[in-house]
Amino acid sequence: MPKPPSSESPDQSEAFRAYIAEKGLRGTRQRLAVFEATRNLSGHYTAEELLKKSRSIDRTVSRATIYRALPLLIGSGIIREVDVGRDHKYYLTETGSTPFRAQLICENCDTILEVDAPFMEWYGKTVAAKHGMKPISQKLQVTALCETCQKNKLSRS
Ligand SMILES: [Zn+2]
Incomplete structure (x- = not known):
């Protein structure tokens, strides 16, 4: 038996079921x-990590299930795909209020931080409007070195 949803937002489960039915x-x-x-993963995770977590809930979940479920989860607004230009994509569970987010990506390790960047939304709209355009999507990614990697670099040199 699948566990009853442990999340505090049953409406998310409703939204997902409705989206699936619609398809x-x-x-x-x-x-x-x-x-x-x-609902039980936090931060950025890969499809493999999602598979592992899903299998801890239901052992019959296959890799194919994951790859077919991903577009459904993204389409219904349950998760977001975060492409940081690496060989695999990351996913992030949406937490309700979603102001514009920017990503800080460590170029040396797997650290990715999501930061609120509401000014970027404003900036995109303003700049686009100036040229008579309507923004569809935008992203801001900052490549950086995390604190740990900075320290490691210092100790090596
Ligand atoms: Zn790092």
């Missing part, structure tokens, strides 16, 4: 386990 798909036990896994 003419069934809310299978495996799909709901993947959904449940996203």
